[in-house]
Amino acid sequence: MTTRTSHAPDETAESPLASEEARVDRAIEDAVVRAVLGGNDASRRAFIQRVGAATFYSALASVFPLAACKSAAKEELDKTAKGATAASTSKPLEKKDLKVGFVPITCATPIIMARPLGFYEKYGLNVDVIKTAGWAVARDKSLSKEYDASHMLTPMPLAITLGVGSTATPYLMPAVENINGQAITLDLKHKHKRNPKQWKGFKFAVPFDYSMHNFLLRYYVAEHGLDPDKDIQIRVLPPPEMVANLKAGNVDGFLAPDPFNQRAVYEKVGYIHLLTREIWDGHPCCAFAASAAFAKAMPNTFGALFKSIVDATHFSAKRENRKDIAKAIAPKNYLNQPETVVEQVLTGTFADGLGEVKTVPNRINFDPFPWHSMAVWILTQMKRWGYVKGEVDYKKIAEQVYIAAECGKYMKELGFSPPSTTYAKYTIMGKEFDPDRPEEYIASFPIKRS
Amino acid sequence: MFSLRARAALLSIAVLLAFLGFWQALASGSPGESARTQYESLVAGDAQTARVPPPSKVLSLAVEQLSDPFYDRGPNDKGIGTQLLYSLGRVLVGYLLALAVAIPTGFSIGMSPLLMRAMNPFIQLLKPVSPLAWMPLALFVIQDSVTSSVFVIFVCSLWPVLINTAFGVSSVNADYLNVAKTLELGPLRTALTVILPAAAPTILTGMRISIGISWLVIVAAEMLVGGVGIGYYVWNEWNNLDLAAVIFSIVMIGLVGMLLDWLLGRAAELVSFKA
Numbered sequence: 001m002t003t004r005t006s007h008a009p010d011e012t013a014e015s016p017l018a019s020e021e022a023r024v025d026r027a028i029e030d031a032v033v034r035a036v037l038g039g040n041d042a043s044r045r046a047f048i049q050r051v052g053a054a055t056f057y058s059a060l061a062s063v064f065p066l067a068a069c070k071s072a073a074k075e076e077l078d079k080t081a082k083g084a085t086a087a088s089t090s091k092p093l094e095k096k097d098l099k100v101g102f103v104p105i106t107c108a109t110p111i112i113m114a115r116p117l118g119f120y121e122k123y124g125l126n127v128d129v130i131k132t133a134g135w136a137v138a139r140d141k142s143l144s145k146e147y148d149a150s151h152m153l154t155p156m157p158l159a160i161t162l163g164v165g166s167t168a169t170p171y172l173m174p175a176v177e178n179i180n181g182q183a184i185t186l187d188l189k190h191k192h193k194r195n196p197k198q199w200k201g202f203k204f205a206v207p208f209d210y211s212m213h214n215f216l217l218r219y220y221v222a223e224h225g226l227d228p229d230k231d232i233q234i235r236v237l238p239p240p241e242m243v244a245n246l247k248a249g250n251v252d253g254f255l256a257p258d259p260f261n262q263r264a265v266y267e268k269v270g271y272i273h274l275l276t277r278e279i280w281d282g283h284p285c286c287a288f289a290a291s292a293a294f295a296k297a298m299p300n301t302f303g304a305l306f307k308s309i310v311d312a313t314h315f316s317a318k319r320e321n322r323k324d325i326a327k328a329i330a331p332k333n334y335l336n337q338p339e340t341v342v343e344q345v346l347t348g349t350f351a352d353g354l355g356e357v358k359t360v361p362n363r364i365n366f367d368p369f370p371w372h373s374m375a376v377w378i379l380t381q382m383k384r385w386g387y388v389k390g391e392v393d394y395k396k397i398a399e400q401v402y403i404a405a406e407c408g409k410y411m412k413e414l415g416f417s418p419p420s421t422t423y424a425k426y427t428i429m430g431k432e433f434d435p436d437r438p439e440e441y442i443a444s445f446p447i448k449r450s
Numbered sequence: 451m452f453s454l455r456a457r458a459a460l461l462s463i464a465v466l467l468a469f470l471g472f473w474q475a476l477a478s479g480s481p482g483e484s485a486r487t488q489y490e491s492l493v494a495g496d497a498q499t500a501r502v503p504p505p506s507k508v509l510s511l512a513v514e515q516l517s518d519p520f521y522d523r524g525p526n527d528k529g530i531g532t533q534l535l536y537s538l539g540r541v542l543v544g545y546l547l548a549l550a551v552a553i554p555t556g557f558s559i560g561m562s563p564l565l566m567r568a569m570n571p572f573i574q575l576l577k578p579v580s581p582l583a584w585m586p587l588a589l590f591v592i593q594d595s596v597t598s599s600v601f602v603i604f605v606c607s608l609w610p611v612l613i614n615t616a617f618g619v620s621s622v623n624a625d626y627l628n629v630a631k632t633l634e635l636g637p638l639r640t641a642l643t644v645i646l647p648a649a650a651p652t653i654l655t656g657m658r659i660s661i662g663i664s665w666l667v668i669v670a671a672e673m674l675v676g677g678v679g680i681g682y683y684v685w686n687e688w689n690n691l692d693l694a695a696v697i698f699s700i701v702m703i704g705l706v707g708m709l710l711d712w713l714l715g716r717a718a719e720l721v722s723f724k725a
Contacts, residue, residue, distance in 0.1 A: 130525050137675055336690045
């Protein structure tokens, strides 16, 4: 064994340097000393003995940050041991124990399954996913900082930033949770009323005012000539209560997130009239949102959380993973629904309530990219129905809240390819939407409030 | 013949058995057919669709839940014992706060006819407000769901104690007050040694009513805000249309409420004077 001196001069050669840390220290010192004194072992040893270990090391420390180098290296090893990817090892997390709220619907699949399938852990976070009773509570608990981040509906971060329906607080939507994944379900007693024109006087339930469900339902009935505020009644119900209300006859139908459409079919009280992907294939639904204050105060934690969600979303998108995910999120701790219901939603092979088994693979899909054009569409609908009044700077708000650039950056880091632009045109029920012309789009509808 | 107590107990048991028997007969549906087509395998069989379960199912669930009441499978799935204890904790905090405010206030109102007249409109206005109506305001101002639940319990259990205390104090037998005056007792001594013991039975009746209301309120409040608690447990099971668990929770809620009421009943007996 070569005689080595350590930075603690009284440490003798026979004390067992068994710990990993000590070995690392040793290796670094070795490397530095070799670099400084050159390759000849014998002359190096002789020099150090002549000068004295303590002197030598203090001289070295004055020109080379030995201590900092050692701690940085140990940190890197630590993080790699925990499985973090190279990009995140250099940034310390400000807060590891986080609370993320979710509403028990399949839209939140990436947020939920990231816990049992270890995506949060992969990036060094210890996240508790907390079940929330409804959207208003999710909003309140997010604003009161009980939740560090939360599952929300895609219009909600926009509404909260604008101060519509709550105090104005700047919010960010780093990622979309799911696209498609909703349906219009009607009571079985209406199985011969498939034409929306026959729905005058019906009562429909939606999860929340500021939701894609509300806007898509309104869009759908308006395209068939019904005024959603005058000809039908739309009321807000938390999704878990919708099946029970349908059974009790309180509502005639609902446009709800899954698994409640499938659950209504399972309980033989309702049938699926239309999947929302048939209204707009690829429409956004739910979101992962956090306050701008949180992102600013704890950028590394926010980054790690953001990355774990993007990773989880891509994992959920793959068809081969869907069955396992259904199994992981069906228990009481998460969705609390029968496993077959969740499986039918995620795999796209499902019973439609009228005796047929349908196969629609894109019934629900997961794509994190928060297109700015989606935000603009939502804002146009909010203006159309009078939720927002006056002038709206569509692009400015869209770009402020939907942080597409950052999402794209994380997607690239994880090996996926983000879209090259953030605006796209959509065709919704045969009508084109151009994000560059929002006001003309609103004006083109015969039924509106503004 | 049998004593009144024994006969009452027998009648209670008979009523219970009759009710359970009737329920079991009604709820036991036809056995489910085995799934034949792919469609049938994807929807619930007749035995699986949500329905009111027979008492046998509730009982087996009760046994299963009570055999491991403190399990912890994550923040959203904890044992029934844990849920009940969390709820009880919130009730106690809210209830004790209500007592701390209501008894002294009730005392002052009861002793002063002027205050009684002046405060009466406010009390009558705030008394009938449902806890669920207070909840959104509390959440908005307090910005914390647990504190809001405690506040809602406080504001709803305040009134019975307040009103009963005021009533008890104001209707103390005039003779006692005259004796106290004759003996030249100061106002504080009068209050503590004459009025308080005289009004104690009425005050405790108010406390007994309040604890019942607190327990009622916490279940409703928790259904609204979630977290850990029996109200959340009921809501979670309701999401899954698991009516056996909902009925089991109802029974547990009733049992705990009964226990709380019994405890206060015993306390009331301690302070009442039975000739």
